[in-house]
Amino acid sequence: MTISSRLAVGGDEENSHSWLTNTVAEVGAADAMSKVGQTIDLASIRKRLPETLPPAFTIDYLADVGVSAMGFPWKVMDHVRNNNEFLAVVDADLQTTGTSAHWGNRSWASVLDAMTSISSTIFWKQPLLRMPTAVDAVTLLPGAVPPKTSYMYVRRRDEYGFAADVLVCDHQGTVLVDVENLAFAGIEGNADSNSHSELVHRIAWPPAQLAEEPRQFDEVVFLAPESVAETVRAWSADLRRQAVRVRVESDPDRAARSAGPRSAVVVVAETAQNVADIADVSQRNCERLATSVQRLWHARSSTTLFCLTRAAHDGRDVAALSQAALIGLARIVHSEHPELFGGLIDTEHATPAFPLQAMKYVRGIDVTRIEDGVARCARLRPLVGTPGVTGPFRLGFRLAQDATYLVTGGLGALGIETARWMVERGARHVVLASRHAGAATVSSIAQLEASGASIHVVSIDIGAVDAPEQLQQTLDGLGLPPVRGVVHAAGALANETVVELTTAAFNTVAHPKVSGALNLHRLYPPGTLDFCVYYSSCGQLLGFPGQASYAAANAFLDALAAHRRKMGESCISIQWSSWRGLGMSTSTRYIDAELEARGITDVTLEEALFALELLLRSDVDHAAVLRALPLAPGDPLPHPILTNCVTYLAEPAALSVGTVAPKSLKDRVTECVAAVLSLSVDSIDEHEALTELGMDSVMTVGLRRHLEKLGLKVGPTLLWNCPTVAHLVAHFEKGDGC
Missing domain, CATH: 3.40.50.720 (NAD(P)-binding Rossmann-like Domain)
Structure with missing residues (x-):
């Protein structure tokens, strides 16, 4: 049995993304060695487990390592342990007081969510956020219904590995579910911090570092509405003086078809003249940029796309407000299509000079702001200590x-x-x-x-x-x-x-x-x-x-x-x-992993309210509330905007091991895949699809982090474009990325 998903491109089967396998299992008769149906002595187990834990132990442990909330409702009523065994009594249906579940005795979701969550904490001596990665067998007693109250017995398989056997029983000790060899793998970077100075950040705009070699293009194709014709004429005249050919198009399809590899397609933002038109103009601007990306992407064009706005950042007037949405959209375009999108450049107000230097020499920056003739890029800096900032800790709000x-x-x-x-x-x-x-x-x-x-x-x-x-x-x-x-x-x-x-x-x-x-x-x-x-x-x-x-x-x-x-x-x-356990981004494994891949964590409710009060007392118009994860020495920076707010862990002591032959790219990529899947390197077939090896959507985020630590540039569509180790190696050797 395979559960797979994919991102579909409308009804276009040919251009839809590849199928991504979320999980694979074999369904069959129960193994004769399974314990389902047997009765275990709960009293004797409890007797040999001397330590009584607080009922909230599991929730508190997982919160400390970065799990914001549980996927389903359940509550531990009683919890005892020794070094290698747990016994937990779980109420898996908090909405009823009787013995029957309110969902009609059909769903095991809350029971199994509690089981995997509690099992992950049996490695409590080595605290880390761990996710289930593999299991040998899950056997369910035929005809069994999910009980309101479950007894979960967890036994660590050995002292050194991260796997456990789990039995889920009713109050009489009858085994309803037998889980054999449930393996876990850790997700790195779960550090928390009590420092509020690292919580709230302002956005600074220092000068951008220019590349040594310019982008090569000899034609600029403006994609612009008629309403900005005067601005385009001024920019065109400036470009012609610098020996750059210019064309103007109004249709994204024509621009995509006619642009060559040495062309730069420039989407020019429209501006509103009155408040009533802001929303409509904003929508048209975003549609124009998104449509241009779509046309060039489907055409597999090697053309570089840019977007130009005029004084959109400062929100000074209606014209600025009608362009502002493009700034956020451009950041996502750059993240999803760095090979296609050169970035958004916000020029100075009413300047006739075309920002040719920024287009040619600013690389790897999603949004560039021109101020005083200087190309600048966004960086997060601590808000505390900024002039005009007073903390709520000085006076009750x-x-x-x-x-x-x-x-x-x-x-x-x-x-x-x-x-x-x-x-x-x-x-x-x-x-x-x-x-x-x-x-x-x-x-x-x-x-x-x-x-x-x-x-x-x-x-x-x-x-x-x-x-x-x-x-x-x-x-x-x-x-x-x-x-x-x-x-x-x-x-x-x-x-x-x-x-x-x-x-x-x-x-x-x-x-x-x-x-x-x-x-x-x-x-x-x-x-x-x-x-x-x-x-x-x-x-x-x-x-x-x-x-x-x-x-x-x-x-x-x-x-x-x-x-x-x-x-x-x-x-x-x-x-x-994201607010831990709250809001539209209520924590899921994918959200947690995506935050971690971007180098940040969620924030607690207490931290969010602290930040709210701090900002209400501060003379700033916008600020970011997040915590940056510490990086190990040599780790790549997850995003340039974090340059000034990340910290680095101490360099580990060097070991004298003699001369070791350098590993090949294939060996290093294989080791990354094996580490994420908790498999041995020898078991990884370079030609077998990673999804068939058990790679799911959450693991892809972890794999991206491992590969980035090797200095490889990895995009979010990794598995769709590079389904095997061999594909990954081939792309990285060509310098294409994925």
Whole structure:
């Protein structure tokens, strides 16, 4: 039995991605040696396990090594151990008090999630985030139903390896599930830090390092709308003076077909003239860039693509706001297609000079900003110590009791926690605006109201055209004090790569974030609020694959915050890492692995609220809240933006082992694959698909990290383009990457 998935390109079977095997198993009759159906003596096992652990041991252990939350609901009621054995009593159905599961005795999901999680902690003397990588057999008692209360007996197979045998029993000791040789492999880099100076970061723009050799092209093809014709004419004249041929196209298909290997296709951003047009112009800009990527990618073109904006970063005016989403989108394009995309270049305001030097000499940078004639690149720097920054640790942060505070996306996990923070800081009137109810809305609101606050839930689509009027009418009807603080936490996800991006997916994300923020901007003009906070994401800064729409929408929020602060308001856009166990990025194995691959971790709720208060007291318009993972000596930097905020572990002591013959690239790649799969090097066939060897989507992230430590450049589409060790080696030898 094989469970596989792939990213499909619409209905195009020929150009769809390869199938990715998530797991493979053989289904058959139970082995005669299996213990299912047998009864084990739970009392005698408990008697030989002398140490009683806190019921929260497993959850706390996993939180310490970086697991944000469990995949399914369960709770350890009792837990005992010795050095090599565990016995845990688990309630796998927290929603019922009887003996039958509320899901109708069908799903083993919570039981098995608890089993794998608890089993991973039996190696507690060597704490590390470990994921299951292989299992010899899982045998289920015929006719067995998942019990509400399970007894899980875990035995480490040997002192040196990382594998265990597990029995899941009912209260009588009858073995319902027998798991043989469940093997685990560690994921590196789970360090945590208590230093808040390493938590909150500002974005600095130091000069970019220029390459020694220029990009070679002798033609620039402008892909531009008619509305920017005057700018294109000025740039064209400047290029011709430097002996560069120029053509202007309005259609991405024509540009893709006509551009040669020594051409540079330049997408020029359109600009809006009034606030009402910002959302539409922003959408057209992103569609133009995404369509250009799609056409050039499908044509397998060797042309280099660029995007040019004009003073988009500072959010100074309507024109800047209408271009800002391109900054986030460009970062994802560069992450997914570094071979195709040369980057976005944000030129200075109204300059007639074309940024030819930046196009030729700036390499490996997703977004370049031209300021004072100098090409600059983004770097994260610690916010604490920056002029204008005062910590909440100096004075308790208080909200007014005679004011109303509005949270959009208020019934989501982040919205509820933000409302809870408001109430704890003195707010007595909080409005939660949302299109959809959250999971624990009723009980959460009851808890907040028990603290003495009045919580009002308003059902509204904050991105709708008439949302400002609807919201104001509703607030007037409630007879509340004036709104003096807004947190815009509304959002939606549509995970598509740039090549797959559709207008519908883009609008799904842009509607609550971009249109919603503009509606709030209209309802509460700058100067009418004590504070305004936008919940953005750090994913755009680090180029998270599949977040094209999300990155574009969040980059717009960053620019709008800068715009409002220039007009005198305390407005901040916070580029969050994921909140541990909360929000749209609620932790999954893939999210955890992708964060780790980008060199960062999630943040706890306490850290997030600390950062929120710090930033509300700081004179900055946007900041990133994340922790950078420490790197081992020789590890490659996961992303250039982390250059100034990573730390390095101590160099291990050198061992004198004599002269060792250098290993071949094939040997090194094979060792990386073997390490990720927890297999011996000898068992890896260079011509066998890695998916058939057991490589899943989470393991690919770990494999990328291992390969990057060898100095190899690895893209997020690794297994689709390079399915075997032989393919990997061939690509790396040619310097193509994957």
